[in-house]
Amino acid sequence: MELVDGQMPGIYWQSRMGNNSDGIGGNCHRYDVVTADAEGRLAREYFIVDLGVKLGHQRSGYACEFPSPEGLLPRAGGRRAPQSVVAPAALLLTHAHEDHLGAVRHVLDMGFSVPPVYCTAFTAQLLDKSLVNAGIERQRRPRIVVIRPGDVARIANADVEFVAVDHMPGAVALSLRTAEASVFHTGDYKFDDSLLLGERADLQRLRAIGSAGVDAVVSDSTAVSEVGDKVAEAEIRRTLTGLVAANKGRAIIAGILGTQLDRLVSLGRAAAANDRFLVVTGRSLEDNLRALRLSGIDIDAAAGTHVMVPAEAAELAASRALVVTTGAFAQPHAGLTRAAERLPNGLLVDGDTTVIIPQRAIAPVKAAHSAMVDRLERLGATVITAERAETSGIGPIHQSGHAIEKDTRLLYSLLRPTQIVAPMHGNTAQLEANARLVRSLGIAALPLEGNGAVVRITHGVAEVVGREAVRRIGAAETGEHKQLPRARKGEGRGGAPAPAVYRYDELDADGRTVLAADIRPATRPNRPKAARRPPGPGLRDMAGDRRGR
Numbered sequence: 001m002e003l004v005d006g007q008m009p010g011i012y013w014q015s016r017m018g019n020n021s022d023g024i025g026g027n028c029h030r031y032d033v034v035t036a037d038a039e040g041r042l043a044r045e046y047f048i049v050d051l052g053v054k055l056g057h058q059r060s061g062y063a064c065e066f067p068s069p070e071g072l073l074p075r076a077g078g079r080r081a082p083q084s085v086v087a088p089a090a091l092l093l094t095h096a097h098e099d100h101l102g103a104v105r106h107v108l109d110m111g112f113s114v115p116p117v118y119c120t121a122f123t124a125q126l127l128d129k130s131l132v133n134a135g136i137e138r139q140r141r142p143r144i145v146v147i148r149p150g151d152v153a154r155i156a157n158a159d160v161e162f163v164a165v166d167h168m169p170g171a172v173a174l175s176l177r178t179a180e181a182s183v184f185h186t187g188d189y190k191f192d193d194s195l196l197l198g199e200r201a202d203l204q205r206l207r208a209i210g211s212a213g214v215d216a217v218v219s220d221s222t223a224v225s226e227v228g229d230k231v232a233e234a235e236i237r238r239t240l241t242g243l244v245a246a247n248k249g250r251a252i253i254a255g256i257l258g259t260q261l262d263r264l265v266s267l268g269r270a271a272a273a274n275d276r277f278l279v280v281t282g283r284s285l286e287d288n289l290r291a292l293r294l295s296g297i298d299i300d301a302a303a304g305t306h307v308m309v310p311a312e313a314a315e316l317a318a319s320r321a322l323v324v325t326t327g328a329f330a331q332p333h334a335g336l337t338r339a340a341e342r343l344p345n346g347l348l349v350d351g352d353t354t355v356i357i358p359q360r361a362i363a364p365v366k367a368a369h370s371a372m373v374d375r376l377e378r379l380g381a382t383v384i385t386a387e388r389a390e391t392s393g394i395g396p397i398h399q400s401g402h403a404i405e406k407d408t409r410l411l412y413s414l415l416r417p418t419q420i421v422a423p424m425h426g427n428t429a430q431l432e433a434n435a436r437l438v439r440s441l442g443i444a445a446l447p448l449e450g451n452g453a454v455v456r457i458t459h460g461v462a463e464v465v466g467r468e469a470v471r472r473i474g475a476a477e478t479g480e481h482k483q484l485p486r487a488r489k490g491e492g493r494g495g496a497p498a499p500a501v502y503r504y505d506e507l508d509a510d511g512r513t514v515l516a517a518d519i520r521p522a523t524r525p526n527r528p529k530a531a532r533r534p535p536g537p538g539l540r541d542m543a544g545d546r547r548g549r
Helices: 104-109 121-133 203-211 233-245 261-273 283-294 299-303 335-340 363-378 386-391 405-415 428-440 540-544
Strands: 010-017 028-036 042-051 064-067 117-119 144-146 152-155 158-164 172-177 182-185 216-220 251-256 277-280 321-326 353-357 382-385 420-424 453-458 461-467 472-477 502-507 514-519
Touching: 010 064, 064 104, 104 121, 104 502, 117 121, 121 144, 121 283, 158 203, 203 405, 216 405, 233 261, 251 261, 251 335, 261 277, 261 283, 261 299, 261 321, 277 283, 283 299, 283 321, 321 335, 335 363, 363 382, 382 386, 405 428, 420 428
Parallel strands: 117 144, 182 216, 216 420, 251 321, 251 353, 277 321, 353 382
Antiparallel strands: 010 028, 010 453, 028 042, 064 472, 152 158, 158 172, 172 182, 453 461, 472 502, 502 514
């Protein structure tokens, strides 16, 4: 980031990606901290907040897109490597969703270095698993500093407090302070004290941070335009419990996202209340359960029942189980997708099966989602989506993980920012909705169109002091080698999916124009293949015997 005026102490913020006109994702923010000592000498350091991917848009043909590391991260190679970029002090991860950390493995694969990573234990587990699966050698992986909500660290001459928020296990916001400025970076957040995993948001702590003074809030805008009463996870648990009861004697399969762990807990409570066993299948779900346990979170206690894996449920009749698998977004190779396509070792779906999808389909996946639902229904299944549950009177089975209008008002009333709110994480309409809400509260708003603007916050004033044409990288699977995850269908050995290498193209700020095709790192490490896991028993037999145990 080329500062137009770096001579004034303060905090300089830039969205590298996340304020996207073409949809949500690829979140990445740069914070430069300029401080002055007693003699007036200036010091400048910077750190990065989040480094995520955006699902490839249909127009692009890319598996994903993410912020270009050029000008943000130095290239790897040690002392002899040409260094045109000063290394950042740290990478701070707000939580473990792919749109906030999924690009780390890609920038390492491109030959860039990643600084020490600060995150909570659960996020650390998922990041480490991502890098292991990608075949990134241990010596090239970044050092991970595990923090807890409430911790304060000195990073790039700023005091950074990690503040628990309600979004997913281990999610945190960031309170940044220097002598000249205070910024609150929300990450993804909402308020729901009925969530049962991880630590809950502390309203008293947020009020105390506001009382100490907040110059700017860099705020999640995703769901701010949703008005009315919010749905707590406790209400979703009640709806799911009733839904499972209404399908007594039938096989029930629920399709969720691999990181939708609070919904998994609600499904577990619904299963236990109806004398069913909770069985989880799908690699990403199983990996996330393992990460929860390694980070010290008791998923069985939260779910109110033992969370079984397929090996424990091989003899269990379908009518006694609630099987939770992946595929809420109809992802290729996910459990629900495989069941719909009748692929080998997929779950059996027939006229005695009820499929529950407690997640709304987002815009990029709606076509694939509708096609998957159609295939499931042609197999005879009764399919209940989040949208159908609402319109049919069943009740809510999904609520956004992001702050709706009421939550956003509550946050701003607690923090009481004195000068400015700079909305982020959304498309143009979502950013504008956040700005309108801010102004209705009497707070000055600085909505920014697109990424790249440099905002200086100092002594209660925030203003745009420059702009940079930030770029994206488009990652496309080539299938030429077997190194990074997710090979093309049929490329694996013994039926197991094999890793695949990605081709990287440099795109413009909107991801529409290829500026440089097939970017090659100076040296591509000869990475080992991801370790193969022995195949577990298929779950089709669970649905094949309706007699029960």
